[in-house]
Amino acid sequence: xxxxxxxxxxxxxxxxxxxxxxxxxxxxxxxxxxxxxxxxxxxxxxxxxxxxxxxxxxxxxxxxxxxxxxxxxxxxxxxxxxxxxxxxxxxxxxxxxxxxxxxxxxxxxxxxxxxxxxxxxxxxxxxxxxxxxxxxxxxxxxxxxxxxxxxxxxxxxxxxxxxxxxxxxxxxxxxxxxxxxxxxxxxxxxxxxxxxxxxxxxxxxxxxxxxxxxxxxxxxxxxxxxxxxxxxxxxxxxxxxxxxxxxxxxxxxxxxxxxxxxxxxxxxxxxxxxxxxxxxxxxxxxxxxxxxxxxxxxxxxxxxxxxxxxxxxxxxxxxxxxxxxxxxxxxxxxxxxxxxxxxxxxxxxxxxxxxxxxxxxxxxxxxxxxxxxxxxxxxxxxxxxxxxxxxxxxx
Amino acid sequence: xxxxxxxxxxxxxxxxxxxxxxxxxxxxxxxxxxxxxxxxxxxxxxxxxxxxxxxxxxxxxxxxxxxxxxxxxxxxxxxxxxxxxxxxxxxxxxxxxxxxxxxxxxxxxxxxxxxxxxxxxxxxxxxxxxxxxxxxxxxxxxxxxxxxxxxxxxxxxxxxxxxxxxxxxxxxxxxxxxxxxxxxxxxxxxxxxxxxxxxxxxxxxxxxxxxxxxxxxxxxxxxxxxxxxxxxxxxxxxxxxxxxxxxxxxxxxxxxxxxxxxxxxxxxxxxxxxxxxxxxxxxxxxxxxxxxxxxxxxxxxxxxxxxxxxxxxxxxxxxxxxxxxxxxxxxxxxxxxxxxxxxxxxxxxxxxxxxxxxxxxxxxxxxxxxxxxxxxxxxxxxxxxxxxxxxxxxx
DNA sequence: ATTCTTTGTTTATCCTATAAACTAAGTTTA
DNA sequence: TAAACTTAGTTTATAGGATAAACAAAGAAT
Numbered sequence: 001x002x003x004x005x006x007x008x009x010x011x012x013x014x015x016x017x018x019x020x021x022x023x024x025x026x027x028x029x030x031x032x033x034x035x036x037x038x039x040x041x042x043x044x045x046x047x048x049x050x051x052x053x054x055x056x057x058x059x060x061x062x063x064x065x066x067x068x069x070x071x072x073x074x075x076x077x078x079x080x081x082x083x084x085x086x087x088x089x090x091x092x093x094x095x096x097x098x099x100x101x102x103x104x105x106x107x108x109x110x111x112x113x114x115x116x117x118x119x120x121x122x123x124x125x126x127x128x129x130x131x132x133x134x135x136x137x138x139x140x141x142x143x144x145x146x147x148x149x150x151x152x153x154x155x156x157x158x159x160x161x162x163x164x165x166x167x168x169x170x171x172x173x174x175x176x177x178x179x180x181x182x183x184x185x186x187x188x189x190x191x192x193x194x195x196x197x198x199x200x201x202x203x204x205x206x207x208x209x210x211x212x213x214x215x216x217x218x219x220x221x222x223x224x225x226x227x228x229x230x231x232x233x234x235x236x237x238x239x240x241x242x243x244x245x246x247x248x249x250x251x252x253x254x255x256x257x258x259x260x261x262x263x264x265x266x267x268x269x270x271x272x273x274x275x276x277x278x279x280x281x282x283x284x285x286x287x288x289x290x291x292x293x294x295x296x297x298x299x300x301x302x303x304x305x306x307x308x309x310x311x312x313x314x315x316x317x318x319x320x321x322x323x324x325x326x327x328x329x330x331x332x333x334x335x336x337x338x339x340x341x342x343x344x345x346x347x348x349x350x351x352x353x354x355x356x357x358x359x360x361x362x363x364x365x366x367x368x369x370x371x372x373x374x375x376x377x378x379x380x381x382x383x384x385x386x387x388x389x390x391x392x393x394x395x
Numbered sequence: 396x397x398x399x400x401x402x403x404x405x406x407x408x409x410x411x412x413x414x415x416x417x418x419x420x421x422x423x424x425x426x427x428x429x430x431x432x433x434x435x436x437x438x439x440x441x442x443x444x445x446x447x448x449x450x451x452x453x454x455x456x457x458x459x460x461x462x463x464x465x466x467x468x469x470x471x472x473x474x475x476x477x478x479x480x481x482x483x484x485x486x487x488x489x490x491x492x493x494x495x496x497x498x499x500x501x502x503x504x505x506x507x508x509x510x511x512x513x514x515x516x517x518x519x520x521x522x523x524x525x526x527x528x529x530x531x532x533x534x535x536x537x538x539x540x541x542x543x544x545x546x547x548x549x550x551x552x553x554x555x556x557x558x559x560x561x562x563x564x565x566x567x568x569x570x571x572x573x574x575x576x577x578x579x580x581x582x583x584x585x586x587x588x589x590x591x592x593x594x595x596x597x598x599x600x601x602x603x604x605x606x607x608x609x610x611x612x613x614x615x616x617x618x619x620x621x622x623x624x625x626x627x628x629x630x631x632x633x634x635x636x637x638x639x640x641x642x643x644x645x646x647x648x649x650x651x652x653x654x655x656x657x658x659x660x661x662x663x664x665x666x667x668x669x670x671x672x673x674x675x676x677x678x679x680x681x682x683x684x685x686x687x688x689x690x691x692x693x694x695x696x697x698x699x700x701x702x703x704x705x706x707x708x709x710x711x712x713x714x715x716x717x718x719x720x721x722x723x724x725x726x727x728x729x730x731x732x733x734x735x736x737x738x739x740x741x742x743x744x745x746x747x748x749x750x751x752x753x754x755x756x757x758x759x760x761x762x763x764x765x766x767x768x769x770x771x772x773x774x775x776x777x778x779x780x781x782x783x784x785x786x787x788x789x790x
Numbered sequence: 791a792t793t794c795t796t797t798g799t800t801t802a803t804c805c806t807a808t809a810a811a812c813t814a815a816g817t818t819t820a
Numbered sequence: 821t822a823a824a825c826t827t828a829g830t831t832t833a834t835a836g837g838a839t840a841a842a843c844a845a846a847g848a849a850t
Contacts, residue, residue: 004434007410009836012402019399033797039399042839070796071846210629233720234605235756240717246643248710257713257748315643322635325628353652361630404805428828437808465827466815
C-alpha cells in the first residue's frame with residue numbers, strides 16, 4: 001500500500017506542466033519563449049508541455065504577437081471554455097443557480113423562490129434548476145465538470161450537512177443525492193465558505209493570501225482563507241465566528257453559547273431591534289427593503305438602529321483582525337446592502353479599538369460579487385478542483 | 396531570474412531523500428527493506444538515500460534487528476546528536492536558556508533572574524547565557540545549528556520586536572544583535588508561538604495538525620497551528636486572542652480595544668481581583684505562590700476567585716473552539732499551575748456553552764513541557780528549520 | 791541583400807528511479 | 821546436517837524527462 005507520494009519522472013513532468021499551465025492562466029496571453037524566461041524552464045520543456053496542454057484543450061494558440069526584433073511569438077491562452085461549472089446558492093427561501101466558465105464568468109443564471117423548506121420540495125426545485133443549467137451548457141471538451149452547492153448550515157469534512165437551522169435540516173447527505181441523480185462530481189459547503197472562495201478567486205479578495213469573508217444574513221457565518229486555502233478546521237466546521245461571545249453574560253443563543261456576535265450584529269438582530277422600537281411591524285415580509293426605504297428617507301430611529309448595528313459589526317471585526325491578522329476582511333451577503341449606513345460606525349469602531357499596527361495593515365472591503373457571491377463561490381469549488389487535479393506544487 | 400521551483404532530477408532526489416529521512420526520524424529504528432515496503436520507494440532508491448544520509452551524519456546504523464525468517468535487517472536510526480540547538484525563554488524578570496539535541500531533549504539548562512529590563516542589561520545577560528550554552532555544546536558534526544528566542548511581545552515577519560509592553564521595548568532588532576555576536580542563525584518569535592511550536596513537536600500536541608496554544612501569564616498570548624504550521628498572519632502578528640472582546644462595552648485595555656479577554660482571564664486579572672477582595676496585599680512579590688498556598692489551605696475567597704477565573708478562561712476557550720474547530724487546545728504558562736482549581740469551572744463552561752458536535756471533537760489539555768515550554772519551543776524553531784532545509788514535500 | 795534577433799524545435803547527454811538479477815545471510819524442513 | 825526457502829541489501833541495465841546546444845524559421849535592422 002503506497003500512501004506517500006514519492007518522486008519520479010512523472011512527478012517532475014506534472015509539476016512542470018502545472019507551472020506552464022498556471023503561468024498561462026494567470027499571465028496569458030504569453031509566448032513559449034516568455035514562459036521559459038520567466039519560469040526558468042528550458043525552452044524545449046515549455047514547448048513539450050504547451051503542446052500537451054493544447055492537446056488536452058486546456059490552452060490554445062490565440063495567434064501571433066508583436067515581434068521584438070525577430071520572429072513573431074505565438075501567443076498561448078487559457079481556454080476558459082474547456083468546461084463549465086454549476087454553482088448553486090441554496091437560500092432559505094430561494095435557489096440561485098449559475099453556470100460559469102472556467103474563469104468564473106456567468107454564462108447562464110436561474111432563480112426560483114422556495115416557499116417550503118422541506119427536503120423533498122427543495123430537492124425537487126434544486127434538481128430542476130441543475131437540470132436546466134446542464135442542458136444550457138455549451139458543447140465543450142470536458143462538459144459540466146462539477147456542481148457546487150452553498151448551504152446555510154454546518155457541513156462536515158465528508159460534505160454531509162450536519163445541521164441547517166433555518167431549513168430545519170439535520171444530517172442530510174445532499175452530495176450523494178445530487179451525484180446519484182446527475183453523475184457529476186458534487187461539492188457541498190457552507191455558504192460562507194463558498195462566498196470566501198468565490199471572492200478570493202473572482203471578487204474582492206483576488207490574490208489575497210489571508211482573508212476572512214464575513215457573511216451577514218439572518219445569522220453570521222465566516223469563511224477563513226489562510227495561505228490561499230480555505231481553512232475548515234479539524235472536522236470541517238470552523239469559522240463559526242458568529243458564535244463568538246462578545247457579551248460574556250449576554251443572553252442565551254440557540255447554539256448553546258451566550259452573548260454571541262450574531263445576536264447583536266446580524267440581519268435578524270436588526271429586524272428584532274427595529275420591531276422592538278416599533279419602526280417595523282412584526283414579521284414584516286419585506287423588512288429589509290422597508291428599512292432601506294426608511295433609511296433613504298432619513299428616518300432617525302432607523303438610522304440610529306443601523307448605526308448601532310454597524311458598531312456591533314465593528315466590534316466583531318476587531319476580534320477577527322486581532323485573531324487572524326488578515327490582509328483583507330470582506331463583508332458580504334444581504335447586510336452589504338446597508339453599506340452606505342453602516343460603513344461609518346464600522347470604521348469608527350475600528351479606528352477607536354484597533355492597534356495602530358493593525359489599523360494600517362488591514363483593509364475592510366465589501367463583497368464584489370454581490371448577490372452572486374455564494375453561487376459563483378460554489379461553482380469555483382469545482383473549477384479549482386478540476387484545475388488542481390492537473391496541478392502539483394512543491395514546498 | 397528564476398523564482399519558481401521547477402521540477403528536475405535534483406528535486407526528485409531531494410524529495411525521496413526527505414521521505415526516507417522523515418520515515419527514519421519518526422518510525423525508526425527501521426530497516427531499509429521496511430522503508431521500501433512502507434513508502435513505496437524501490438529498495439535500490441532507499442539504499443542510495445540511506446548511504447547518503449549516513450554520510451551526512453543525519454542517520455546511522457544502530458545494529459542488526461530480529462530476523463523474520465531470512466537475513467537480519469540492519470536498523471537505521473535518527474542521529475539526534477548531529478547538532479544542537481539553543482532555545483531561550485526571555486521573560487520579564489528571568490532568562491531561561493536550554494541546549495537541546497535534535498529531538499528536543501534538554502542537554503543543558505541555565506537560568507538567570509533579571510531585575511532590570513533595560514535593553515543593554517538584558518542583552519548582557521542574554522549573551523552570557525548563550526555563550527555559556529554554546530561552550531557546553533558537545534562536539535558534533537553540525538555544532539550549534541541555531542538560536543531561538545521567545546519574547547513577550549509582538550514580533551513581525553522579519554523577526555523584529557515591534558512592541559514588548561512588559562519589557563518596555565519598541566522596535567528592537569534582537570535577531571541582528573545576536574547574529575552579529577555569535578554568527579549563528581537566530582529566530583525571534585513571540586513566546587506563545589514558541590510554546591505552540593514546542594508543544595506540537597515535543598509536548599501535549601504531538602502529531603496534532605490543528606492546535607491552539609494559549610499562554611496565560613501576566614497577559615494572554617496564543618499560538619495558532621494550522622495544518623501543522625504556525626500561522627502568523629499576514630504581517631506576523633496574528634494570535635492576539637487575548638485582545639478579543641468578550642465584554643462589548645467592557646473597560647478600556649491598553650491595546651486600544653475594550654473588554655479584552657485578558658482583562659478577565661489572565662494572571663494579572665486574578666491578582667488584581669485578589670487584591671480588591673483583600674485576599675492579597677498590594678504588589679505582593681510572590682502573589683501567585685501566596686494564592687496557591689491559600690487555595691491549598693481551602694481559603695474560600697481565593698477558591699471563589701479561581702473559580703471565576705476558570706469561568707472566564709472557559710468563555711475564551713469557547714470562542715477559540717467556535718473560531719478554529721481545533722483538535723486540541725493546550726493551556727500553558729504560569730496559569731497552568733492552578734490547573735487543579737480552574738479545570739472544573741473551565742469544563743463546566745465548555746459543557747454549558749459548546750455545541751454537542753464541538754464538545755465531542757475538541758480536547759482541552761494542559762502544557763506538558765511546563766516551565767520549559769517556551770525555551771524548548773524556541774529551540775525547536777532552529778531544529779525544524781535545520782531539518783526542513785533538507786526536506787521537500789509535494790502537494 | 792546581408793546580418794542580426796528572436797522564436798520555437800530537434801538532438802545528444804545526463805540524472806534518477808526502477809525492475810530484475812544477484813549476493814549475503816539468515817530460518818525451516820526433512 | 822544438507823537442502824530449500826526467506827528476507828535483506830546491492831548491482832546492473834533500462835526508461836523517462838530536463839537540459840544545453842545546435843538548428844530551423846521568420847522577422848527586423850542596416
